[in-house]
Amino acid sequence: MTTPSLDTARAVLAALVAAGTRHLVVAPGSRSAPLAYAAAAAHAAGTLQVHVRVDERSAAFTALGIARATGLPAGVVTTSGTAVGNLLPAVMEADHAEAPLVVVSADRPPELRGTGANQTTRQPGIFGDHVRAAVDLVPGDDDGPARLAAAVAALTGSGGTVPAGPVHLNVALREPLHPGPEDGPVLAAWARELQTSPSRLPAGGPGPRRVAAGGVPEPAPGAEEARAVVVAGDAAGPDAARFAEAFGLPLLAEPSSNARSGPNAPAAYRLLLGTALGREVERVLLVGRPTLSRPVAALLARPDVATAAVRPGPVAWYEPGRRRERVLADWAAAAAFTGRGAPGWLAAWQEAGAAADAAVARALATAPLTGPAVAAQVWEACRRDGAVLVAGSSNPVRDLDLAARPAAGSPLVLANRGLAGIDGTVATAAGAALGAGRPVRAFLGDLTFLHDASSLLLGTGEQEPDLQVVVLNDGGGGIFATLEHGALGEQDAYRQTVERFFGTPHTARLAELCAGYGVPHRRAGTAAELAAALAGPVRGRSVVEVPVDRAALRPLHARLRALVAGAVAEAVPGAEA
Incomplete structure (x- = not known):
């Protein structure tokens, strides 16, 4: 027998493995120690691939990336207190993206709650209706195993009424929180047995979520034309x-x-x-x-x-x-x-x-590097070598939308479009690479990169994802230049306000930032330099910084609209704007 807390930890991990979980991201902490020791045993046995991250927010988005890339449940383990609150952005994204993210938060036992005990807050229900199920597992609860099983089952939704999505397992653990000398062999034997236990994979099996509506029919003879x-x-x-x-x-x-x-x-x-x-x-x-x-x-x-x-x-x-x-x-x-x-x-x-795409391609080929031109190169590189493409929110995903020309072998594209936030994009991309076991290119803006730069931190000995991050650096928030704010920003009365509050200019030096995290950095200032940076295989982590001019965004898009209108009018008479 192991300690009661280790028994609880083993039961939780066994339920996750049975549900198809193959990856677990663990953030360090004392109250969550039993879960960490059980995870370490499962990792040693080859049952789970365990990744350690010191930042809980980054850990959660890493697990989200794994779940998005594989379609299988991925877990994140944290200690109690503010650590749990840091998971909310990833849980919200998983909610709207219907991703099977499992939050396992350690907690104080009931007798310490509401007493002012250190690092104790109200964790049950903290994620509200952003999770499909939430269970507070407390010691001595005879219904605990059944409620645990029901919560894990909610990852895949409920029939035709509830979509798949994240769940929250709040696990109250009493001291002792560490294994004794006799517990090591028990944990090892349990992990080996867990490796051979039957797994209940989610409906549909591995793979990113997509609409499934039966087979595509053939057109019926005499079908209406529209x-x-x-x-x-x-x-x-x-x-x-x-x-x-x-x-x-x-x-x-x-x-x-x-x-x-x-x-x-x-x-x-x-x-x-x-x-x-x-x-x-x-x-x-x-x-x-x-x-x-x-x-x-x-x-x-x-x-x-x-x-x-x-x-x-x-x-x-x-x-x-x-x-x-x-x-x-x-x-x-x-x-x-x-x-x-x-x-x-x-x-x-x-x-x-065809006329519009050709007009866009000609315009991008003759201009200095722009977001759409970079997007087109990143798309083609992923199509060429089979890398997954993770698209950042704001301008990069829209640049892809404009310039990524459909062709055979179009890459798999993942994006956090559930809430379209910029938070956690680097971690999401790293998780996608770890989960899919494939190289990933992430195409994102400078603010998105800076927002999640801490996710470049990787502990000694941790598995390194094959991830190339292409950062479109226009020194601020370029998306607003393409909206109504950009037009106001051209007026003297609003120029400074729009630049400060929407443009959010900065002078951050990405090369030095990457060096601090030990990640290779490369600057690509021309189309040829970018092509060279994208030509090699994606091995390990690297960052390619592409400087572009934010002030040129509005004129660029106006020019593209005009060029496309002219090309379409010439190619298809009567189709002018």
Whole structure:
């Protein structure tokens, strides 16, 4: 027999392994020590891959990245107190992204709560409705095993009513919190036995979350013809592309839809929506969650356009009655809604898309390095060598949306689009590399990088992910220059206010920052230098810094809009803006 606290820790980890957990990220602490000792034994036996991080926020996002890349539950273990509060951003993202993140927080036993005991707060329920289940496991609770099993089962959702998502296991542990001399062999034997125990993998098995709505049907003879488009938002999956191709429809696919492939998917689709082709759209089929484009949002809101969404089960970000799209349960219903593409409809979009994409590519090739130009190179590098692409929020993911041209072998793209925050992006990318066992390139902005630079810290002996971080450094917050704030910033009355509060300029030296963490840094100031930096295989961690001009953002996008409008008008008569 081991101590009661070690027994509890073993029971918790056994439940996670049975649910399919293969990775556990542990932040150090005293109250969580029993969980750490049990995790160490499971790691030694090869049952769990355990990663140690000193920053709980970083630990949580690392586990989130693992869960996003694999589709399997990934756990994060913390001690009590503020350590638990640091997990909230990752839990919120996991909630909206439906990622199976398991939070295991150590806590004081009930007799110490509310007494002023050191490092004690109200941990049960701390994550509110951002978790699918929360259980407070206290010593001596006969119902504890059943409640633990029910909470872990909630990772995969509940039938047709609750989507998959994170759970919180709050584990009260009494002293002693360390194993005795006789406990080592018991832990080792338990870990070996755990390695051979049957595993209950989540429904669907490993892989990133995507919309699943049955098989894509073939068009029925005599099907109705319409000027419809398919909008593939985040996590739409490849079936959205297959459906668009089968029914002859244009595909407007965000990068993290992982549907951005085939001849039906123009890269510059959001600029095409401002032309006559966009105004001719009659029906929109939505797959996944659209998060990037104001033109797409405007299209979905048009009263003259019929809209429907393929949504075979509940999703975390949607409440019934809050959107106007008619909800469809499967692809067969989608086929009845869209019908085939009208004669010449797809061909017009393909011709316009080819002209638009070529115009964008020419403009980016002749200008100094810009966000879209860097995005195009990063996309092609990942397509070429098979690296996973983790896209940062704000401008980088939108740059990809504009410039990443669909082609065979388009890379797997992951992005924290649940809440579209910049927090934890470096850690998420590192977790994706550890979980997938594949190289990862992260493409993100300088503020996103600085926000999570502490996630570059890696303890001696910890497994190093194969991760190349490409930082688009424009010395501040470039996304606001493309919004209404950018226009105000051109006026003398608002110039200083917009720059200070939205541009948030800085002079941080990324090379020195990386050197402090022992991570190789490389500066790429030209397209040729960037190509050279992206040419080699991704081995270990490195940072490529690409300086760009934030002041040129508004003129760049205005120029691209004008070039695309002209190219489309020339390629497709009558399709001018």
